[in-house]
Amino acid sequence: MGDLPKIVVTGASGRMGQMLMKTVSASDKCTLVGAIERSGHDWIGRDAGLCMGGGALGVMVSDDALEAFASADAVIDFTAPSATVEFAALAAQARIVHVIGTTGMDEAELAKLTAAGRHATIIRAGNMSLGVNLLTKLTRMVAAALDVDYDIEIIEAHHNRKVDAPSGTALMLGEAAAQGRGVKLADVRDSGRDGITSARQQGDIGFSAIRGGDIIGEHDVLFAGEGERIILRHVASDRSLFAKGAVRAAIWGQGRAPGEYDMLDVLGLAD
Numbered sequence: 554m555g556d557l558p559k560i561v562v563t564g565a566s567g568r569m570g571q572m573l574m575k576t577v578s579a580s581d582k583c584t585l586v587g588a589i590e591r592s593g594h595d596w597i598g599r600d601a602g603l604c605m606g607g608g609a610l611g612v613m614v615s616d617d618a619l620e621a622f623a624s625a626d627a628v629i630d631f632t633a634p635s636a637t638v639e640f641a642a643l644a645a646q647a648r649i650v651h652v653i654g655t656t657g658m659d660e661a662e663l664a665k666l667t668a669a670g671r672h673a674t675i676i677r678a679g680n681m682s683l684g685v686n687l688l689t690k691l692t693r694m695v696a697a698a699l700d701v702d703y704d705i706e707i708i709e710a711h712h713n714r715k716v717d718a719p720s721g722t723a724l725m726l727g728e729a730a731a732q733g734r735g736v737k738l739a740d741v742r743d744s745g746r747d748g749i750t751s752a753r754q755q756g757d758i759g760f761s762a763i764r765g766g767d768i769i770g771e772h773d774v775l776f777a778g779e780g781e782r783i784i785l786r787h788v789a790s791d792r793s794l795f796a797k798g799a800v801r802a803a804i805w806g807q808g809r810a811p812g813e814y815d816m817l818d819v820l821g822l823a824d
């Protein structure tokens with residue numbers, strides 16, 4: 554028990570935070586030592602397990618990330634972009650592994666993560682599931698095999714509380730399709746069509762986002778040609794999928810050199 558990687562979960566009360574705390578607590582390969590929420594949250598100072606409506610876990614929810622990180626080996630962070638940037642600086646200071654599931658980060662925020670990656674081992678992915686990471690490989694392969702007569706469209710659906718679009722997963726799939734085509738996603742990305750948009754530009758990669766109910770996460774990569782369509786699809790039916798991937802990443806990161814990694818590295822699927 555004493556030698557198991559010690560894990561802190563940020564965003565403890567969130568959909569993913571709760572799933573992560575349950576997954577870490579149930580694992581015999583790591584141990585939960587901290588739970589962080591934003592200042593003023595009503596879970597602060599209370600036992601994380603009791604807050605979730607279960608038995609006590611012996612871990613008090615705190616808003617002092619620096620103190621929690623100081624006695625941990627890894628932090629698993631599914632929160633919000635501004636919070637993740639702050640946690641990255643603190644994780645680098647504490648020299649611990651930072652597993653990042655947060656999506657919706659802009660270029661400036663990503664640059665701050667790169668800076669933190671000089672001192673910390675950062676593992677970041679818009680989707681931590683094995684299935685989606687495999688789908689990125691398939692997407693790249695199909696995009697490379699087909700010419701631009703096949704229009705690529707990425708359609709994603711999520712619950713009605715999601716705040717960012719396109720989803721982190723959709724962007725991963727878009728990057729993979731662009732790589733397959735040998736182009737930069739930024740040059741061909743077409744998202745948020747509305748009104749008189751003019752006809753589709755050949756070679757563009759389109760994004761459409763559906764938001765509703767309790768959809769956990771669904772992604773289609775559509776290759777639409779003349780007379781045929783190819784659809785690659787992933788459907789998540791349980792959030793534990795993402796949590797298990799994140800815990801695997803936190804354990805994989807132990808003893809790794811500082812730098813930025815992704816789930817393909819963790820899963821042994823990187824080129």
Ligand SMILES: NC(=O)c1ccc[n+]([C@@H]2O[C@H](COP(=O)([O-])OP(=O)(O)OC[C@H]3O[C@@H](n4cnc5c(N)ncnc54)[C@H](O)[C@@H]3O)[C@@H](O)[C@H]2O)c1
Pocket residue numbers: 563564565566567568569570589590591592594631632633635636653654655656657678679680681682721795
């Ligand atoms: N990479 C993946 O596999 C994956 C899977 C699911 C969700 N996500 C992403 O994870 C993020 C969280 O998703 P969610 O559905 O759990 O959202 P959520 O809104 O349920 O939870 C976010 C939590 O973060 C907390 N938080 C915000 N700022 C904070 C701060 N400064 N300090 C501490 N806690 C803070 C909030 O209070 C909240 O409890 C989103 O960006 C989502 O897209 C990624």
Ligand SMILES: O=C(O)C1=N[C@H](C(=O)O)CCC1
Pocket residue numbers: 656679680711712715719720721722723769770
């Ligand atoms: O619920 C969410 O939010 C999810 N976010 C990730 C994304 O943006 O792709 C992964 C799926 C669930």
